[in-house]
Amino acid sequence: MKPSTGYRPTTAHGIGPVIPLYAESGISRRRDGRKGEARRCWREASSRVLTRFVSNIRHFLSVDPELGNGNLLTRMEMLKTLLTLACLAHAGIAGATVITSQDFSTDPVLAESQTAGAWYTDRYAPAAFESQEFIGDGRLAVTISADDSAAGRPAYAAGAFYNTQGRKFDLGAATTVSIDFYIDPSFENAAGRFGGIWGTGIDAGGAVSAYPILEFFDNQFMAFDFLNGGWIGLGLPTGFAYGEFVTLSISLNTHTDQFTYSVSDEALLTGAANGTVGLADVILQNVNTDAGVDRTLYFDNFVATLEPAPVPLPAGLPLVLTGLGALGLAARRRR
Incomplete structure (x- = not known):
């Protein structure tokens, strides 16, 4: 069943103390703009x-x-x-410092292993990761193939872990990542995951502290519960329609130690960041299946920024x- 547009989680999840941004009582939604x-x-x-x-x-x-x-x-x-x-x-x-801004009007730089300034393989490389003309503009097309099913991959990559096929881009320590994502009409009522945007959070010591993930499947947007595992249903933003681009955004507030997950500038969920001080990288992926599937996801306008810490005034x-x-x-x- 398609969830109501206004649905939001109302109980705490493993992602940390979840703060619903509005209730079903009709109270107007709080919109957190990019500036905050x-x-x-x-x-x-x-x-x-x-x-x-x-x-x-x-x-x-x-x-x-x-x-x-x-x-x-x-x-x-x-x-x-x-x-x-x-x-x-x-x-x-x-203002925030722009770490990278990519419109994918031309093919992105690719690499097989970790390389600064390039999109390199994460888990298993998708069949294609390239610029394509789509709805009147150059977009990033992330394509998976039925040939890369569990049976079609090398023995080392036969497990379900390698069904997630994408590429990663190093950021250093971003506080916000956003990208436009096309919600294909074929997603409606379709089973299984499709894909979205991932981040790798690091703490002050450089250790991995979080995996904030924002995807679309089961007729709604989903955030990954990186502390306990599983997914949190976020529902749909106001005015949502299939067959359009939406903007996926994950923002880190280092002062409150929280991530905010937004779709088209509407904050859907706020949860604990587990001591994260920055996002070391971002991953764009398309999720294959054990049996294999042919599918292309379209992305556009990727931006990663670093929000500066407020400068304290001198004591005197x-x-x-x-x-x-x-x-x-x-x-x-x-x-």
Whole structure:
């Protein structure tokens, strides 16, 4: 049975403390944009502080009898201080660094073993991993073949583990990965897994800490429970339709130690990241079967980014702000 569009898990799973982002009661869904609510709040708060601070300093410089019309050097030093404070206040909301952005308008660079800047084999190589024209644009076509069934593979790769056939790309330590994925109409009511996007999380010591995975099968999107095994049904995002591209996204918040799994900018699940500090690589795969199947999955617009950590303010800066603000207030009272 096709799950309702509004379905979300309401109990905790092994993926960690799962936080449903809205309930079935009709409460509006919370949408976590790419910039994030925390960054928006910080930007708004810092802008208000800077606006008031600039107003106080301008007032102080214009009305104080010793500084307003006198010592130019002192006024310049005050201006330099103001600019420095503005830079410090906004240092923590710098934009994310793009690690890689690939539109697959041409064939990607491939390799058989781990190679920087190339898509190299993960588990077992798909029959094709190439750019193809699809719906009016060059897309990444990941093709599997019935010839690569369990019986058709070499003896070392005969197990079901090698039914997952894809390629991996090294990222270093990304915090967000996203890619467009075409949901073929043939997926509806079809049995078995198809494919999606995987990540390999690492902790501060460089050890593997998580395998965040976002796929589509059983008529809904699924996240992998990397702590206990198994899959968590996520339902479908608002406005979902077969025969269209959706954007799959996995984002890491290192401050809350959580992953957010989103489809087309709608967050479907938030769960524990198990101490992950970054995503070392990403994997795009197509899932074959023991009997073998011919199928092509289409991807496009892969982007991996690194969100910078907020820059802490110097310990003495609050005192400086308080002192300069008080000077402006005192000057206003003398007016």
